[in-house]
Amino acid sequence: MGSNPSMAKRKTAGSDAEAGHSASACRVVPGAAADGAGGSPAARRPVSRRRLTLDDYIDGVVSGDVAVLSRAITLVESNRQDHESQAQELLARLLSRCGRSVRVGITGVPGAGKSTLIESLGLLLCERGHRVAVLAVDPTSSVTGGSILGDKTRMEKLVRNPSAYIRPTPSGGSLGGVARKTRETMLLCEAAGYDVILVETVGVGQSETVVRSMVDFFLLVQIAGAGDELQGMKKGVVELADLVAVNKADGDNLTRARIAAAELNRALSLLQPATQGWSTVCITCSAFDRESLAELWNVIGHFVEETRASGGFERRRRRQSVDWMRAMIAEELQNRFFRDEAVRGLLPGIEREVADQRLPVTIAVRKLLECHDA
Numbered sequence: 142m143g144s145n146p147s148m149a150k151r152k153t154a155g156s157d158a159e160a161g162h163s164a165s166a167c168r169v170v171p172g173a174a175a176d177g178a179g180g181s182p183a184a185r186r187p188v189s190r191r192r193l194t195l196d197d198y199i200d201g202v203v204s205g206d207v208a209v210l211s212r213a214i215t216l217v218e219s220n221r222q223d224h225e226s227q228a229q230e231l232l233a234r235l236l237s238r239c240g241r242s243v244r245v246g247i248t249g250v251p252g253a254g255k256s257t258l259i260e261s262l263g264l265l266l267c268e269r270g271h272r273v274a275v276l277a278v279d280p281t282s283s284v285t286g287g288s289i290l291g292d293k294t295r296m297e298k299l300v301r302n303p304s305a306y307i308r309p310t311p312s313g314g315s316l317g318g319v320a321r322k323t324r325e326t327m328l329l330c331e332a333a334g335y336d337v338i339l340v341e342t343v344g345v346g347q348s349e350t351v352v353r354s355m356v357d358f359f360l361l362v363q364i365a366g367a368g369d370e371l372q373g374m375k376k377g378v379v380e381l382a383d384l385v386a387v388n389k390a391d392g393d394n395l396t397r398a399r400i401a402a403a404e405l406n407r408a409l410s411l412l413q414p415a416t417q418g419w420s421t422v423c424i425t426c427s428a429f430d431r432e433s434l435a436e437l438w439n440v441i442g443h444f445v446e447e448t449r450a451s452g453g454f455e456r457r458r459r460r461q462s463v464d465w466m467r468a469m470i471a472e473e474l475q476n477r478f479f480r481d482e483a484v485r486g487l488l489p490g491i492e493r494e495v496a497d498q499r500l501p502v503t504i505a506v507r508k509l510l511e512c513h514d515a
């Protein structure tokens with residue numbers, strides 16, 4: 142990747158005033174009337190901090206009250222035991238209202254233009270009468286202090302649109318933990334009536350795979366330039382994508398973007414598609430070219446139509462829920478195992494024996510599992 146995008150990013154996100162504005166907008170984001178972070182003073186309304194009952198949460202979320210929705214998401218994100226049980230009860234009560242949306246994951250290297258694209262596309266969709274929720278999965282944000290700050294300053298227009306809701310990445314915890322929180326947040330947004338969910342993820346580590354496993358459609362945003370076309374290829378991310386978009390196809394870059402797209406299309410024709418019965422292709426787009434965004438949304442519309450008709454849409458959703466359950470079981474069992482008193486007693490000695498090659502790994506595992514079961 143060239144140095145331009147990241148430099149530009151720093152420039153935009155770096156000013157203190159902007160950072161401060163973003164931080165204050167982090168809790169309750171969208172809809173000028175909702176929080177006062179960006180809205181007119183007249184539209185401000187104090188958000189009651191009193192404890193909400195389960196029914197308050199349900200009524201608030203279902204009626205699309207963004208202040209309550211934000212608090213419900215905070216509840217879902219909380220690691221406190223009492224919050225967790227309330228959050229789960231809330232989800233159980235709302236479940237029948239969830240799922241009526243198109244879930245789109247968007248990945249690409251930092252600087253590819255994902256956030257800018259999401260803002261422009263989001264605005265277009267709001268204009269067309271959609272309600273758009275933007276979520277993020279950024280496992281690096283808790284380390285770097287939150288790259289989402291840059292994103293939020295960049296989505297300034299969308300933040301103010303009453304039909305949009307933007308929620309930064311949940312902080313802390315394992316990727317599995319972040320994924321659970323994002324999935325549950327997605328469900329809450331659906332219950333609140335958002336019919337398009339856009340999930341941005343940085344192209345880092347396993348985050349793409351995790352986001353792929355929670356969305357209907359996966360978009361890979363690329364940029365033309367030396368070797369960039371291969372970047373996704375190498376990591377196998379292209380194989381997860383339902384659409385590849387060579388972004389920033391504008392100005393001087395237009396020709397290069399078109400050439401890159403043609404190259405990618407040749408490569409894609411040799412790959413197994415991410416979704417059975419659907420051919421992944423590459424198009425060009427630009428956040429500054431509404432036509433290209435309308436075109437991009439058209440592709441997604443066709444995808445939804447076709448996969449709904451073939452049953453693939455529903456099948457993927459069902460499989461995703463079951464896979465999610467199994468992944469949570471695996472994580473929970475692992476946690477229980479390593480918290481177990483007996484295991485903790487035996488583990489250091491057994492690990493030493495394994496490291497010293499005095500004990501075969503398979504026997505070590507059996508011993509530990511047996512002491513856990515006992």
Ligand SMILES: Nc1nc2c(ncn2[C@@H]2O[C@H](COP(=O)(O)OP(=O)(O)O)[C@@H](O)[C@H]2O)c(=O)[nH]1
Pocket residue numbers: 146149150249250251252253254255256257258295388389390391426427428429
């Ligand atoms: N020329 C051009 N620049 C863009 C476009 N989209 C984004 N950018 C610029 O690319 C940089 C990175 O964009 P950003 O949306 O933060 O990328 P992200 O890291 O993938 O979310 C910013 O300076 C944007 O202004 C586009 O369509 N055309």
Ligand SMILES: [Mg+2]
Pocket residue numbers: 255256257292341
């Ligand atoms: Mg971004």
